[in-house]
Amino acid sequence: MKRPLRELVLEVLGAIAPEADLAALDPRADLRDELEIDSMDLLHFAIGLHEQTGIEIPESDYPRIATLAGCVAYLEARGA
Amino acid sequence: MPSLGADMEVGTVLTWYVGPGDVVKRGDIVALVDTEKAEIEIEIWNAGRVARILVEPGREVPVGAPLLVLEETGEAASAAPKSERGPRPPAPLRPSSATSATSAKPAAVVDARIPIPRPSSVPVPSEVPSAPRAPSRERVRATPLARRVARELGVDLSRVTGTGPEGRVRADDVRASQPAPTAVASPATETAAPVAPARLAPSADQPLSAERLAAIRRGMANAMARSKREIPHYYLELDVDMSRALAWLEAANRERSVEQRLLLQVLLLKATALALADVPDLNGHWLDGRFVPAASVHLGVAIAVRGGGLLAPALHDVDRRSLDVLMHDLSDLVARARRAQLRSSEVRDATATVTSLSDRGPDRVYGVIYPPQVALVGFGGLRERPWAQAGMLGVRPVLSITLSADHRASDGQQGTRLLRRIARALEEPEKLA
Numbered sequence: 001m002k003r004p005l006r007e008l009v010l011e012v013l014g015a016i017a018p019e020a021d022l023a024a025l026d027p028r029a030d031l032r033d034e035l036e037i038d039s040m041d042l043l044h045f046a047i048g049l050h051e052q053t054g055i056e057i058p059e060s061d062y063p064r065i066a067t068l069a070g071c072v073a074y075l076e077a078r079g080a
Numbered sequence: 081m082p083s084l085g086a087d088m089e090v091g092t093v094l095t096w097y098v099g100p101g102d103v104v105k106r107g108d109i110v111a112l113v114d115t116e117k118a119e120i121e122i123e124i125w126n127a128g129r130v131a132r133i134l135v136e137p138g139r140e141v142p143v144g145a146p147l148l149v150l151e152e153t154g155e156a157a158s159a160a161p162k163s164e165r166g167p168r169p170p171a172p173l174r175p176s177s178a179t180s181a182t183s184a185k186p187a188a189v190v191d192a193r194i195p196i197p198r199p200s201s202v203p204v205p206s207e208v209p210s211a212p213r214a215p216s217r218e219r220v221r222a223t224p225l226a227r228r229v230a231r232e233l234g235v236d237l238s239r240v241t242g243t244g245p246e247g248r249v250r251a252d253d254v255r256a257s258q259p260a261p262t263a264v265a266s267p268a269t270e271t272a273a274p275v276a277p278a279r280l281a282p283s284a285d286q287p288l289s290a291e292r293l294a295a296i297r298r299g300m301a302n303a304m305a306r307s308k309r310e311i312p313h314y315y316l317e318l319d320v321d322m323s324r325a326l327a328w329l330e331a332a333n334r335e336r337s338v339e340q341r342l343l344l345q346v347l348l349l350k351a352t353a354l355a356l357a358d359v360p361d362l363n364g365h366w367l368d369g370r371f372v373p374a375a376s377v378h379l380g381v382a383i384a385v386r387g388g389g390l391l392a393p394a395l396h397d398v399d400r401r402s403l404d405v406l407m408h409d410l411s412d413l414v415a416r417a418r419r420a421q422l423r424s425s426e427v428r429d430a431t432a433t434v435t436s437l438s439d440r441g442p443d444r445v446y447g448v449i450y451p452p453q454v455a456l457v458g459f460g461g462l463r464e465r466p467w468a469q470a471g472m473l474g475v476r477p478v479l480s481i482t483l484s485a486d487h488r489a490s491d492g493q494q495g496t497r498l499l500r501r502i503a504r505a506l507e508e509p510e511k512l513a
Contacts, residue, residue, distance in 0.1 A: 019287030050338045
């Protein structure tokens with residue numbers, strides 16, 4: 001049974017920002033501001049998502065995964 | 081007990097990795113020490129056979145207190161050379177004529193920091209030690225993620241069969257090579273809990289405790305206050321057109337899998353290191369009233385700790401490592417810094433420091449030098465700016481480089497030379513690889 005994408009994305013985020021209250025995360029908020037994620041974190045985020053979904057996210061698409069809602073939609077569109 | 085910070089007075093041994101009878105060589109990790117700010121793996125300076133452990137885990141001792149006795153010499157061994165507790169005695173650094181580091185193998189100066197198997201009788205009061213670090217000399221073809229997983233699981237990469245392109249070892253290969261969650265190549269490296277294969281822990285598993293964060297902030301406060309008290313700073317800045325570097329980086333990353341992607345930061349670090357190799361007056365320490373140039377370029381990297389606070393552990397021999405190796409090592413260093421788990425050589429060996437603020441940060445940074453270093457290089461956020469060249473006006477991605485330098489050790493001439501070298505290195509990014 002396929003895990004809900006949102007849950008998967010939150011788990012990957014949880015490894016990057018363990019102190020954050022992810023349950024309260026606004027799905028439209030920019031993660032880089034909300035969670036103080038820098039470029040290293042963003043790369044690890046992309047790596048984590050690749051590990052979990054097999055989807056390789058090109059650097060040019062980083063802005064599209066910068067919000068929780070955007071990220072889920074992006075992965076869904078790519079067949080995650 | 082080595083001095084692992086300018087303001088460190090005491091330390092507590094958490095775990096011993098060696099016991100009586102073990103043979104150690106220089107650079108081996110012998111103990112895990114808590115210094116309030118961080119858990120530091122202590123690398124021993126001397127070689128010999130361990131005769132006696134003097135301090136049991138859990139006991140707090142002052143800096144300078146003997147921790148163990150080595151048989152060879154009969155005197156108490158220390159984790160620092162006897163003559164001083166600070167940076168190692170230098171030889172002046174020769175400017176490197178070959179600025180292009182095209183070889184894939186890093187120079188043989190890199191030590192393999194391998195923890196000695198710990199006798200099972202030693203209690204484990206706190207967190208698990210890092211797994212053996214893959215030797216950089218013979219470079220096993222493996223993805224950076226595979227290396228990280230191998231480290232976390234204590235797997236010897238050279239024994240893993242790779243299923244990636246050209247036999248490259250991938251993270252899944254490392255996990256698949258594990259017979260059981262706690263089985264590791266180095267037999268006595270125990271894991272505190274089984275490692276779940278699918279779990280990714282890129283920077284931290286747990287947030288740092290309030291005490292740890294407070295201690296880190298205190299450490300920074302003391303260092304910065306001392307810096308401003310003692311160091312007469314001067315500041316220079318230079319803007320650089322980054323279009324070539326960014327184009328090169330984009331192309332380089334298109335050829336790499338996501339796990340192998342390079343961040344702009346490693347280009348900045350490499351460029352700075354090569355420049356420091358060329359301008360030795362800015363690479364070293366102010367000790368006892370004079371400048372002592374360093375023999376190598378070990379760059380302190382300012383790393384923001386989640387929850388607030390700053391650490392600046394050293395990446396070693398940055399001028400001699402390929403970008404791919406630097407990326408892997410930086411990623412590893414950032415992850416450990418954010419867990420406040422570092423090695424003594426990382427805490428002590430920086431010969432200059434780099435602070436690089438993100439694109440979402442300010443235009444430029446005028447940093448404060450970490451004593452007893454004499455230079456701090458700052459990189460601001462990338463900005464689209466009007467740029468005049470050859471009488472024409474365009475828009476380019478521009479980066480501001482700033483130098484904060486100790487006016488006792490150098491003046492604007494050396495400072496300018498350094499900035500220009502960095503700029504030139506960034507304008508010829510293919511030479512950085």
